[in-house]
Amino acid sequence: MPRPPAIPQPTNAELAILRVLWNEGECTVREVHERLPEREVGYTTVLKLMQIMVEKGLVRRNESSRSHVYRAALPEREAQRQLVTDLVDRAFEGSAASLVMHALENNLATAADLAEIRKLLDERSPRSAP
Amino acid sequence: MPRPPAIPQPTNAELAILRVLWNEGECTVREVHERLPEREVGYTTVLKLMQIMVEKGLVRRNESSRSHVYRAALPEREAQRQLVTDLVDRAFEGSAASLVMHALENNLATAADLAEIRKLLDERSPRSAP
DNA sequence: AAGTCTATACGAAAGGTTTCGTATGTCAAT
DNA sequence: ATTGACATACGAAACCTTTCGTATAGACTT
Structure with missing residues (x-):
C-alpha cells in the first residue's frame, strides 16, 4: 500500500517547531517564537526555519493575512509514526518489539500507561489466541 | 541516581558503524568497512569517522597492534536506551507510553513479539495488582 | 635495498543545519 | 507625510557531518 508522499525527517530545531504547531494548531511565526520553550533563539531564526520548512513540505502556510499562518503538514501521529x-x-534492526521493551524497561511508563498498553495488546492479540 | 557519563548522540553514519561493532564485537577499521552493508563508502571515510568517534567517546580503541582494534564504548542496550x-x-513530550503505542500500532511487532512484550508487562505490573 | 601492501593521520571540500543581521514592505497613528 | 511597530525575505556566517585525497610510515617480499 503506497504511503503518503513521505516527507523528509524533521531536524531537531524543526521538530521543536512542529511540536508547538501540533499543540497550538495554527500559528504565526510570532506565536511559535513565544511558545518555544528551549533556549533563547531569535525571532528571525524561527522565521527562517519555518520558511525552510515550507520549502521542505513540513508545514503549510496561509499568506492571506499580513502575518502568515502556519500549520503542520502532517498530523502529529503520522509524524511520530x-x-x-x-x-x-536505524538502531533496532527493524525490531519494533525490541524498541518497545526498551521503552518499558526504562521506568518512564506509569502504571496507567502500562494498563493502557496492556489494553492495546489485548485488542491486537487476545490472550486466548494460540 | 546519577547516570553514566552520557555520551553524545551518534549520528547516522556513526550508528551504522556502532551496529557493526555491537554485532561483531571488536573490529579493525577494515573489518567494519567490509561489513558495512549500506552504500559504497571509501575505506578512509570509515577510518576518519571512527577516529572522530574515538574523540567523542563513542568508541574505544586498542592501539597495541598495527591495526588498531575498536570496540563500542557503550553496550548496545544502553545506547538504545x-x-x-x-x-x-524530542517527539513524544516525555510519554514513553505514547511511543510504545505507536510502535505497537504499526504492525512491525510479530505475534511472538507481542507475547514477549506481554510477558514483560506482567513482570512489571502483575495483572492482579491494584 | 627497493618495491609493494596496508595502516594511520590529516587537511579540506561539499553539503546540511542553525543562527542572525540587514533590507524592505505594510499598516496605523500621529 | 513621517514615524514607529512589526512583518517577510534574503544573504551569509558558524558549525557539524560526511566524504575522500594525499602524505607518511611500518612490515614483508623479492
Missing part, C-alpha cells in the same frame, strides 16, 4: 519507524530501522 | 529516551523527549 515515521520517527519511530526510522529509529527502529 | 539513550536513543529511545531522546526520541521520547
Whole structure:
C-alpha cells in the first residue's frame, strides 16, 4: 500500500517547531517564537526555519493575512509514526518489539500507561489466541 | 541516581558503524568497512569517522597492534536506551507510553513479539495488582 | 635495498543545519 | 507625510557531518 508522499525527517530545531504547531494548531511565526520553550533563539531564526520548512513540505502556510499562518503538514501521529519507524530501522534492526521493551524497561511508563498498553495488546492479540 | 557519563548522540553514519561493532564485537577499521552493508563508502571515510568517534567517546580503541582494534564504548542496550529516551523527549513530550503505542500500532511487532512484550508487562505490573 | 601492501593521520571540500543581521514592505497613528 | 511597530525575505556566517585525497610510515617480499 503506497504511503503518503513521505516527507523528509524533521531536524531537531524543526521538530521543536512542529511540536508547538501540533499543540497550538495554527500559528504565526510570532506565536511559535513565544511558545518555544528551549533556549533563547531569535525571532528571525524561527522565521527562517519555518520558511525552510515550507520549502521542505513540513508545514503549510496561509499568506492571506499580513502575518502568515502556519500549520503542520502532517498530523502529529503520522509524524511520530515515521520517527519511530526510522529509529527502529536505524538502531533496532527493524525490531519494533525490541524498541518497545526498551521503552518499558526504562521506568518512564506509569502504571496507567502500562494498563493502557496492556489494553492495546489485548485488542491486537487476545490472550486466548494460540 | 546519577547516570553514566552520557555520551553524545551518534549520528547516522556513526550508528551504522556502532551496529557493526555491537554485532561483531571488536573490529579493525577494515573489518567494519567490509561489513558495512549500506552504500559504497571509501575505506578512509570509515577510518576518519571512527577516529572522530574515538574523540567523542563513542568508541574505544586498542592501539597495541598495527591495526588498531575498536570496540563500542557503550553496550548496545544502553545506547538504545539513550536513543529511545531522546526520541521520547524530542517527539513524544516525555510519554514513553505514547511511543510504545505507536510502535505497537504499526504492525512491525510479530505475534511472538507481542507475547514477549506481554510477558514483560506482567513482570512489571502483575495483572492482579491494584 | 627497493618495491609493494596496508595502516594511520590529516587537511579540506561539499553539503546540511542553525543562527542572525540587514533590507524592505505594510499598516496605523500621529 | 513621517514615524514607529512589526512583518517577510534574503544573504551569509558558524558549525557539524560526511566524504575522500594525499602524505607518511611500518612490515614483508623479492
